[in-house]
Amino acid sequence: MNTDQRPWLAHYPAGIPANVDVDAFPTLKDMLEATMKKFAKKPAFSCMGRDISYHELDQMGTAFGAYLHYRGLQPGDKVAVMMPNLLQYPIALHGILKAGLVIVNTNPLYTPPEMKHQFTDSGAKAVVIAENFAANLEQIIQDTEITTVITTSIGELLGWVKGGLTNFVVRSVKKMVPTFNLPDAVTFQTALDEGKKHRLPTFSGQPGDTIALQYTGGTTGVSKGAMLTNANLVANAQQMYAWITQLLKEGTDGRMLCPLPLYHIFAFTVNAVAAFNIGMCNVLITNPRDQSTIVKAFKDNKIEAMTGVNTLFNALLNNKDFQKLDFRHLKLTGGGGMAVQRVVAERWQKLTGTALTEGYGLTETSPVATMNPFNDKLRIGTIGVPIPNTAVRVWHEEDQRVATTEERGEIQVKGPQVMKGYYNRPEDTAKVIKDGWLCTGDIGMMSEDGFFKIVDRKKDMILVSGFNVYPNEVEDVIAAHPKVLECAAVGIPSEKSGEVVKLFVVKKEDSLTKEELVAFARESLTGYKIPKEVEFRESLPKSNVGKILRRELREA
Incomplete structure (x- = not known):
C-alpha cells in the first residue's frame, strides 16, 4: 500500500516510522x-x-529447556x-523456545472436555500445569499423546518461608487443590534441578517456523489453533x-502491571514479549479478581504502564482503595480484548491523569493491528x-469492494503479524485469509483521516425490522448511566420485528428500574435501538480475561 493510501500516517507521533525492520531477528528466541544479555x-x-532478573530467567529457561530435551522432546x-x-510461566516459555519447541497456551479454567x-x-507431548488443575488433567490424559x-x-x-505459607493457605485453608494422581509427574523445581x-x-x-499455537476462544464454533511463527511475533514486537x-x-x-493472564495473546505479546523487550519488569498479578492485589502492586512498585480490559478498568474505578492511589508514575494504560467504553476511558483519565488508550487486534494478528497515538491525537x-x-x-461484502470512508463493512488486516493459518485446518484458513487479507469478522468503519472504529462483531449484530443495531452502541449509552455497573445488549427473537434488543444490567445502585433505563436510552438512541426487555443480574458471564460473553446471555 502506497503512502497516499495510508492517510493514518499523518497521525503517527513524531519518531514512529511508517515501516520498521520486522526481520531484525530470525527467531523470537x-x-x-x-x-536478556x-x-x-x-x-x-x-x-x-x-x-527474578533477566540473567536468572536466562539461566532457568536454559535449565528448563534442557530438561524437556532430556525427556526426549524434539524440535517442533x-x-x-x-x-x-506465576514466575514459572516466563521460565517455561523461554525453556520451550530454547529447546525449539512449540508453546500451546492453555486456559487453566478449561473443563476436562475443553482440555x-x-x-x-x-498433539501436545508435554504439559506444564498448576497443581490446582491437575485433577482435571488426570481425567483426560489417557486420551492424549502427553508423556x-x-x-x-x-x-x-x-x-x-513465603512459598511454604502460600501453599499451606492454598492447599489446606482454601482447599484449592483437589486430590490428583499423576504418578509420572515431576515438580517444576525438580525439572529445573534435573535440567x-x-x-x-x-x-x-x-x-517461518510455528512457535506458538494460540487457540481462539471458540465463540464462533470449535476452538482453533492459530499458528504464530517466529516472523509473526518478532514483527509484532518490533512494531x-x-x-x-x-x-x-x-x-x-x-x-x-500485568493483571491479564500471560496465556492470553494480549498479555503474551504486549507484556511477555514487547514490554520485556524494552527491559521493563512485568509485575504479575496471579488473581486479578482479587483487586486488593492490584492495589498492593501499585503501592509496592513504580507502575509506569499497565494493560487491561474494559471490565477490569471499570471495576477498579469503582474500588475505593484504588481511587486513593498515587498515579504520578503512570504513563501508559493500554486497553484491548474488548471495546473500551467511552465513559470508562473518560473516568480513567480523570482519576489517573493518564489516557486509557485503546488498540485492536486478534489472536490471528499476534495480536496488535492498530493503536491509538499516545499524544494529543488520541481519539x-x-x-x-x-x-x-x-x-x-x-470491505463492503455485498459489492465486493473497499468501503468508502464512514461506510460500514468488515475490518480486514494485512501485515507481517498475520498468522500462518489454523493448525491442521486448511479450509478454515482459506475462509479467513483471502489474497493475504485477514477477514476479522468485525464490523467497522474508517474516518476520512484514517482512524478506525469497531462497530461490532458480525455475529453479535441485532436485526430489528431490517435495521442493524450494534450492541456496542447500546452498551456505550447505558454504561454512562450513573447507577449502572455493567451491561450487555443482545438480540432476542420477536414475531413483530424479527429481533428486539434485550439488555442485561448489573446495578451499581439498587434503586435503578427498567423504566429509568429505557427513558435514559431514549435520550440518545433512536426507537428501534431502545431495549424492549431489561433483566437485572448479580453478575454477567465473562471469559478468562473479563470479556462479557454475549453468546451465553443469548443462549440463556
Whole structure:
C-alpha cells in the first residue's frame, strides 16, 4: 500500500516510522536472548514480592529447556502450559523456545472436555500445569499423546518461608487443590534441578517456523489453533517497540502491571514479549479478581504502564482503595480484548491523569493491528490507526469492494503479524485469509483521516425490522448511566420485528428500574435501538480475561 493510501500516517507521533525492520531477528528466541544479555542485571518479572532478573530467567529457561530435551522432546513438538500468572510461566516459555519447541497456551479454567480438545488437536507431548488443575488433567490424559507432566504450586518459586505459607493457605485453608494422581509427574523445581545436569544443544529455527499455537476462544464454533511463527511475533514486537518507546524509556526502572493472564495473546505479546523487550519488569498479578492485589502492586512498585480490559478498568474505578492511589508514575494504560467504553476511558483519565488508550487486534494478528497515538491525537471511541508495516481496510461484502470512508463493512488486516493459518485446518484458513487479507469478522468503519472504529462483531449484530443495531452502541449509552455497573445488549427473537434488543444490567445502585433505563436510552438512541426487555443480574458471564460473553446471555 502506497503512502497516499495510508492517510493514518499523518497521525503517527513524531519518531514512529511508517515501516520498521520486522526481520531484525530470525527467531523470537534470538530476540529474547539478546534482550536478556542487554538487561542481565535488571529485574524481568516480579510476582508476590519475588523478583527474578533477566540473567536468572536466562539461566532457568536454559535449565528448563534442557530438561524437556532430556525427556526426549524434539524440535517442533508441542508443550501445553496451563497456569495463572506465576514466575514459572516466563521460565517455561523461554525453556520451550530454547529447546525449539512449540508453546500451546492453555486456559487453566478449561473443563476436562475443553482440555482434551486442545491437547488432542495440538498433539501436545508435554504439559506444564498448576497443581490446582491437575485433577482435571488426570481425567483426560489417557486420551492424549502427553508423556511428560510437570506440575507446579502457587508458592513453588517464592522461597522456603513465603512459598511454604502460600501453599499451606492454598492447599489446606482454601482447599484449592483437589486430590490428583499423576504418578509420572515431576515438580517444576525438580525439572529445573534435573535440567542443570544436562546440556541443551543450540537449536536454530527459521522465521517461518510455528512457535506458538494460540487457540481462539471458540465463540464462533470449535476452538482453533492459530499458528504464530517466529516472523509473526518478532514483527509484532518490533512494531510495538516503535510505538511504546515514545512513552516508555528503554531500560526504565518503572514497571508494567500485568493483571491479564500471560496465556492470553494480549498479555503474551504486549507484556511477555514487547514490554520485556524494552527491559521493563512485568509485575504479575496471579488473581486479578482479587483487586486488593492490584492495589498492593501499585503501592509496592513504580507502575509506569499497565494493560487491561474494559471490565477490569471499570471495576477498579469503582474500588475505593484504588481511587486513593498515587498515579504520578503512570504513563501508559493500554486497553484491548474488548471495546473500551467511552465513559470508562473518560473516568480513567480523570482519576489517573493518564489516557486509557485503546488498540485492536486478534489472536490471528499476534495480536496488535492498530493503536491509538499516545499524544494529543488520541481519539477516544476509536481503535486508533494501523501500526507500522500494517494495512487495514473496510470491505463492503455485498459489492465486493473497499468501503468508502464512514461506510460500514468488515475490518480486514494485512501485515507481517498475520498468522500462518489454523493448525491442521486448511479450509478454515482459506475462509479467513483471502489474497493475504485477514477477514476479522468485525464490523467497522474508517474516518476520512484514517482512524478506525469497531462497530461490532458480525455475529453479535441485532436485526430489528431490517435495521442493524450494534450492541456496542447500546452498551456505550447505558454504561454512562450513573447507577449502572455493567451491561450487555443482545438480540432476542420477536414475531413483530424479527429481533428486539434485550439488555442485561448489573446495578451499581439498587434503586435503578427498567423504566429509568429505557427513558435514559431514549435520550440518545433512536426507537428501534431502545431495549424492549431489561433483566437485572448479580453478575454477567465473562471469559478468562473479563470479556462479557454475549453468546451465553443469548443462549440463556
